[in-house]
Amino acid sequence: MPGLLSLDLLLVAAAAWLALGLIGLFASRNQALVSQVLFPAGALVGLLVGVTGIAALGGDPQTAVLVIGLPDLPFHLRLDNLSAIFAILLGLTSAGISVYSAGYFGKGDVAGLGTLCLEYHVFLASMLMVLLADDAYAFMVAWECMALSSFFLVTTDHKHEEIRDAGFLYLLIAHIGAIGILLCFGVMTGGAGDYSFAAMRTQELAPFWTSAAFLLALAGFGAKAGLVPLHVWLPEAHPAAPSPVSAMMSGVMLKTAIYGLLRVSFDLLHTTVWWWGVVALVVGLVTALFGVLYATVQNDMKRLLAYSSIENIGLIAVAIGLTLIFHAYGMDALAALAMTAVLYHCLAHAGFKSLLFLCTGSVLHATKERNLGKLGGLIHPMPWVAWLALAGIIAGAGLPPLSGFVSEWLLLQGFLFSPGLPHPWLNMVVPVAAALVVLVAALAGFAMVKFYGIIFLGQMRDPALKDAHDAGPWEKVGLVWLALITLLLGVLPSTVILRLDAATRQLLGAGLSDTLNEQGWWMLAPISAERASYEPLIVLVTIAVVLLLARWLVRTLFHGRVRRSSPWDCGYHFEGPRAQDTAEGFSQPIRRIFEPVFRMQRHFPAARDKQPFYSVKVEDHFWYWCYLPIARLANRISAMIVTLQGGRIAVYLMYSFITLLVLLMVARP
């Protein structure tokens, strides 16, 4: 019976990850073993998870009960199509990241490599368990393991104070989110006390409680995914963590939150109200716009990518919102279209964002520098990383023929159908929201050009950069793997969507496979070929053919001579690297046009300054609007409470006595 096998295989994989972690802990002295054997083995397990997920697609849900944990409270596990999709995402992405880690952690001396290996593999295993959990207890245990292991990974370099701060912030918001999720599960049991998902699916809730459960889930999972205003941990935690960990968190962990949100809103809650979709749509749009605008003004390459992840999560939330709206009105074919966009963007983002984070890891290793203002020209010493990163930024900018464009295209197609909504104003406002999505995509292009141009192109801003070395063999394998995923997701959309179809059918009862099966595998036409179609493979091949033909023709008809010389630069004396745009300079148009969005502290040089300098510091408004007031309030309350703590035993005894007295009075029989 091959069906039962998949879930068992996944459990074996989780156990294997745990075992690898434990071996790493005990063999931590042997750096070569940990980096060259354990991490590649982890990658193989990841591959196994991915392949098992692919094999499990389309099958019936498989369940198992794992008798660990508390007595009378076993772990219920279930593998269905939705879990399988995210297991594929986890497996295939982590395979690339683990191989890369073999090279990344093999170089230099990472203090406590054994502990890191344990935390890393526990992190992987707990993410897998989150996907498989079928009761609230198992889910929360796995969820907390995931949060804690990633907290320790973020604080790997805990000797720096800002890294400890980042870790604290991350842990805090992770737990605010966890409270939301816990309350959401509590609401969904309807007071029956049965915390298994199977019971929640059949639970009839009053409309108020259904909506409450959805909003709690949106807030709880949103905190993990980085929806505004709970996004503040992301730009702090990602730069703090080692690059493979950032890649894992951004590429995979954020998607577990999306998984949770999908699980709750489409599987556990069986009714959908249209305004949930509007809420998700608006929150998603704000998040996407906010994320991309802040991404364009960052000077730290990993912070830039972290903000870009916020943007992508925002786009996913927009697509979820659209799905909810269509689903609420019973337009299931269109809901399936939007849901496909959700799942596709999850996969695409996992691929290209991990790729880009790993590229920053290679740059960081080669140059010890994260600040864009000190990099530049790295395409010369690091051609592999540079050309693979190019694939990442093209996908990240949402351009054909790579992966990011497919999901964006699907999402926009979904928006085009929204005038059919039977709602007086929704059908007019929603298409306009599409314009904001396009603005976000175009701004993402700006951020990606900034990221790539300043790191890899131009003159080196520091002469020491010419000694930078390219990625090592392990790292190259990891990067090529992720670039390949990005490419394949880009050029074979209908092949992928036919696989995703199992999940959309399970959640919505409709899918795109009927229309896609009628057309060729190279063509993506979700509704009909007359309506809209996109053939990325043809686009790629045409551009490549024209490119090669043009090159050949030019060389045969004319010549291929090249002479090297100094740059022309409009006849000016060629300036040094300081004449190029800095990271701040490149984003100046954005800061100027969207000035109210940023909280800026700027210092401009005056005309007669002896030593003129310019500085700009961009901060997040939400710190000042939300977080600092709350922090001040908490401080004030604790300052009041601390007066009770006099430090004298007699006073404390009196408190106990008074408490006892009050309790005796209140709790009279």
Add this chain to the structure above:
Amino acid sequence: MISVSGFLGQAFAILLALVLAPLLSGWVGQCRAWFQSRSAPPLLLPYYMLQKLFNKEVVLAHNASSLFRAAPFVIFGCMVLACAIVPTLSTDLPFAPSADALALVGIFGLARIFIALAGMDIGTAFGSLGGRREMLIGFLAEPALLMVFFTLAMIAQSTSLATIVETLAHREPVIYPSLAFAGVAFTFVSLAENARVPVDNPATHLELTMIHEAMILEYTGRHLALIEWAASLKLYAYSCLGLALFFPWGIAPGDDILALIAAIPLLLFKLAIGGFLLAGIETINAKMRIFRAPEFLGIAFMLAVLGLLVRLLLEVRV
């Protein structure tokens, strides 16, 4: 489904684009000269330029990377593909299903990213200035362009350019007010995207005002030739797109060879008028400061949204 005549028509359309695009640029230059009472350069000047540039050797800056050398070819490839998708003579295009209107915007975006990156590659002050400004214009223009396509897609119930043009060309004679808004917005966007006055000036090397020219300053020889050719292809693609969407009369519906032949002089006529008007717009406007461009393209965006709302409010019968 895919016919031989369709393929021949497609190949012919691409060849025609390659040949006509420099001529269109030359024609616009000539009209500009007339408007400004200068003696006009020869109509075939762009061809001479291309030949001269292809014959010259390439002078590369010392630190030019492989990306710098690859970019002109990629940009050229993108523009040829764009010209293959836009219906010029007939709507029976085998390439048409490969990319709809949304993907066309993406293909232009891909070319934009490459040219901006190539501009930043040498590391001169002008190059990165041009790259940054090009991306600025890009993110301002793209939403407006998409809104125009959304309006048209809602009229035609399709995002495929061939279907849109076919619907518009063979509809009953009803005036769509939304098309007027969309048309004006499209004109604004085309001016910005093709580096034309009032957003950019293709004829200037004045350092503070350049956008497109700033990025390609370091290009020479065949690379420059390809970029110039690609730029004229882009102008041609946008012109044909505008003509096909807003003045679609005369475009052959299927593989009707007679209609196809009849479409050629009509296309030449429409392009000549369009080029003349473009030169007129460029003459009576002054180039605006770069930070006026957001207002200019903001107006385009507002008009496009207005077109969309007009379509949804007034034209859709429930």
